[in-house]
Amino acid sequence: MIKTGDPRSLGIPASEARLNFDTELQELGGGPRRRLLVVNDEPAFELSFYCGTCPLLFRRLETAREKLSLESMQKRLTGTLDDPDDGGVIDAFGTLLPKGEYLPLLLEVEPRLVTPGREGDYFSGEQVTTWGIDQFWGLPEYPHTPYYRTFETAVDSDAHLYEFVVPMVPPSWNERKRVEEYIALMDQGTVPTAVAISTLDVCQPAIDRGEDYFVHWGLTHFLLDGHHKLEAAATAGRPVRLLSLLTLGESLAGAEETARLPALRTQSRTARRIGR
Template sequence: MLLKAEPMRVLGDPDEPRLTFSDEESETSRERFLLVDGKPAFELSFWCGTCQILFQRQQGSTETFSAEGDDPVEAFGGLLPRGDYQPLLLEIRPRLVQPSGPGDYFAEEQVATWGLESFWGLPVYPRTPYYRTFETAVDPDAHLYEFVVPMVPPSWNERAQVDKYIAEPGADPIVAVSVLDVSRPASDDVSDYYTHWALTHFLLDGHHRLQAAAETDFPVRLLSLLAVDFGTAAQSLVARIPGLRAQDPQPRTPAA
């Protein structure tokens, strides 16, 4: 459920943000990363527009974040690189997914479209549990999937804190920086060909509350700072997210 979409705002630290997005070009690919204090925290989808969706945890993803101030958008925005952001307040019902387990996007929907990785002969492996929260049709040939990716795995959370939020959920939103990546396979010689829209929220604050919500199937509010400049999707596609996120959830029926 979309609770509120604020006007787009310029946010971020122009000098030394703690979180940044970068890309590295080699002879064979142009790789993207979310960095924390200059260290790779997640490898992201390639820029090619036909490559598989990706968020793969790296060694720089070891801590959570907090920020103080009356305006959480400005407060958490100060951790991010300077750019345009679309603040969204969402209500989500998170479902924890284990890599290669039931409901894993990478082992199910992605394999149906792209197949297994050609070299490894395996699905993409995100190296982290993550939460699935929402999906809906974009149009007859495209589907939106939403993920919340914790900066540290749920196994790092303190059980007492999770139990506290199960007993008293609280009203403050959890906070994430988000990107929209859009990709479709280069060849239509696949079992289920369509365009994948991946709205990925990298969780900054609220790891215990998110786990508590998943364990109780209870809704929680998410403040998303959607980075317009740092996903693979054009700004015109990012602009569609508030409207898509206001739709009712609609699971996709795989092609026969």
């Protein structure tokens, strides 16, 4: 953690915003079906279900094909952001977001790229120890995208915070030349800055079916800017700054939980041991 900004109102009317949160309804007038992150009017990610007892989720959908970087901010973000309010970055990216309350968090992360189903995958690892595998599919949840793991720490003996950075499009879509340029900059000591819209989802199964029954806090950063920077940092083993705009209205967390987040993010990184 570098610095926390003050909660603030950001965004434009939802009908004009390029990024939105939405609810897919049942066809016959029933209740909510899927909680969605929408980019340019196309569903991009399915998110954790509203109940709070289903597993933590970010699942890339077939229509997730676009990034939301701003050309006007490229020069400023190539360097290090030292304060959330530096350079008008928050206001600039606020024009992409739906009107709401947001908490700015400026973090420094060392990302580790994870492929679903392989070593380090949260969904086939820690999540299974609590929820078990999906009873219908007989498999762990599958996010349909590589993603970055950046931090985890204990909330208390019965809860643990996991942090993820999720690219809007997979790293394989990145331009190799730009990734290499950022690696070269990082080798010279530059710490560039990425920007994300973030959610805090607090989830716990209603029934204890796993090896380790505890509350999962998922801090998920969906990249707006920084796809090449994150891949470069993961490849080179270097840090990158991350300006997170945490949505307070669209997270599955209460006011007390979001208020605890800045202090939790200053703790040492610690992995959870099963049964602790």
